[in-house]
Amino acid sequence: MRPFGLLSIALVVVVCQILYGQESASPDRLRQMASEYYRWRNQNYPVASSEEGLHSWDDSLTDYSERAIGARRQHVNELLSQVKAMPTETWGRDDRIDWVLFRAQLEREAFWGRILKFEETNPQTYVNECSTAIFSLLKKEYAPPRSRALAATARLKQMPALLEQGKQNLKKPVRLYAQLAIESARSIDSLFGASLMTLAKDLSPEERQELVRSRDAALAALHGFADWLEQGLRGMATFSPMGEENYNYLLKNVYLLPLNAEQVAMLGEAELARYQGLEALLPEPGLADPDTIPRDQQAFLAAYESRESEMIQFLREKALVTLPPYLGAFHIRQLPEAFKPTNPGGFMNPPGLYDKDGGGFYFIPTYNPTSRNFYIRAAIEDPRPILGHEGIPGHFLQLSIAKHLQNEIRREHRDGVFIEGWALYTEEMLMRTGLYPENSAAQGQILRLSRYRAARIGVDVNLHTGKWTFSQAVNYFMEAGGLDREAAEGE
Known part of the structure; x- marks a missing residue:
């Protein structure tokens, strides 16, 4: 064959590879890769799928054999490499945002497998x-x-x-x-x-x-x-911090924050000082330390349910947020004892990504009038501050809206920074717009909740970077955040 013919064939091959590469790196290809990944993830984590309302594998558990763990980590790493290599310079703004978000989702899974290794x-x-x-x-x-x-x-x-x-x-x-x-x-x-x-x-x-x-x-x-x-x-090791370098990697590549560990800690210190100052202005310090007793467990649960409609009415009268028509019922249930060690204040379940109904739950600890747990005492005295954070207009509302996003990548992207940021914002919004009277116990709760969450920033940074021991972190939570030991250790 003549050299010219060989050169022509080579050029055709190169052009085809370039065209194929461009096609495989398109926004449509990105969304296809994301959809395939979500299907793969759902099948590989059947219990998590059930939790999200997808009941295709309700008879299965996750395979935690060494082979399966290795295969999952390899799949995520290979997919992350492909996504990182996509040339996105010519894409539109929304397409590039989707690329950043999907990359962050994969970075999270890869980081968990590479650094935290929770299976081990x-x-x-x-x-x-x-x-x-x-x-x-x-x-x-x-x-x-x-x-x-x-x-x-x-x-x-x-x-x-x-x-x-x-x-x-x-x-x-x-x-x-x-x-x-x-x-x-x-x-x-x-x-x-x-x-x-x-x-x-x-x-x-x-x-x-x-x-x-x-x-x-x-x-x-x-x-x-x-x-x-x-x-x-x-x-066993008492605790195993990830270290400052890994923590900074997490902030940048998973949480997409333009801040390092030191800067995040500084923000926490500033917010802590602000809320400590506001709490100090209360005429009666005990307002931030709830101490009211309902009759029994049923009265405890009923107090939550009864205050939700009151808060919804307030939001509508003040035109603070729009409540979409598809918003489901928010139920209050007792927290199963199996989940209490890591959830001393209870936890909220929004409607799952695949749930057919829009209902959700807040699971609160068992009523105990003698408990010194801050969350239980706060819930006993006035459930509205915690209810506003966990329910409407807090987590339940925001995650219910997110569930209805048409863009699959964004619907799947549960950004903890945004989720918690919104709930904290709504807490203070309700206080500033008059739901809680000035110098009331509810206002005291809001300030104490905000104070301990500001303290949690310092705890998170210093514990995971290895600057503090677990005991130091708990003591800081108690002294700076105003929590009792049970709540501090659970957090």
Whole structure:
């Protein structure tokens, strides 16, 4: 063949490669890659999918074998490399924003696998998988009780093997995480007992017997896992900070912040001083330290529900925010004991990304009139400040709106900085616009909540960069943030 012919063929090949590369690096290709990734993630993390309202794999648990963990990490790293390599200079603004957001989502997963390695360091990974595996089947009546009970049986059967995988993987368990996992595992019986058995009413005698047998084996395995962890506590590292370099990488590449650890800590110190000053202006310091007692658990729960409509009416009268017509009901429920060690103040569940209904929940701790836990005492005295943060106009409203975004990448992008920032903003907005009277207990709560969250910035930065020990962080939370020890350690 003549040299000219060879050159022509080579040019054709190069041009085709360039054209293919441009096509494969288009905004449409980015969105296709994102959709494929979300489908892959959902299938690989079936319990998380159930939690988000996608019930295609309700009979499965996550595979935590060494092979599966390695394969997942490799897939994320390869996809991240492809996304980073995409030439986006000629893309439109919105397309480039989508590229940045999807890259940050992948950076987060890659960082967790490369730096934090929770499968190797955090025993809560395995206990939480078990508790959420059942809890996600109970929260909403998305299917008949019998279908959910059979799915629970299938998951329960897999738990002993999952916990054995955990024992194999936990090469460097952290004592703090282990202690929380032990407490959670030993508090899980009521979730697997009375709560779970509400689904069993339509089972045949044989199916019910199989459910009970599987449940008992799972509970025995969880208690055994807790015992195994307890035996090794002395040899575990107290805490394992990621270090300042990794923390700065996280701030820049995952949270997309133009700040380093030192600058974030400075912001926290400034906000802490502001809220300490505002709290000091209260005529009665005890206003920030709630101490009112309702009659019982039912009155405790009812107080939350009854104040929600009052707050919604206030928002409408003041035209502060628009409440979309698709906004679902926000229910108040008792916090299962299995989740209390890591959620001393309870937690909020917005409607999942794939939920067909728009309802959500706030799970609050069990009523205890003698508790010194700040969250419980605050909820007892006046639930509105915490309700405003967790419900409407806080997390529940914002995440319900986010769920309805048409852009898949943005709908999937749950940015913790924005989520918490919005809820904190709405807390102070309600105070400044007159929902809480001047010098009232509710106003005192808002200032104390803001004060401790400002203190949490310093705790987060100094704990994870390794400048503070866990004990130092807890003491700072108590002294600067005004929290009790139980709430401080849980945070």
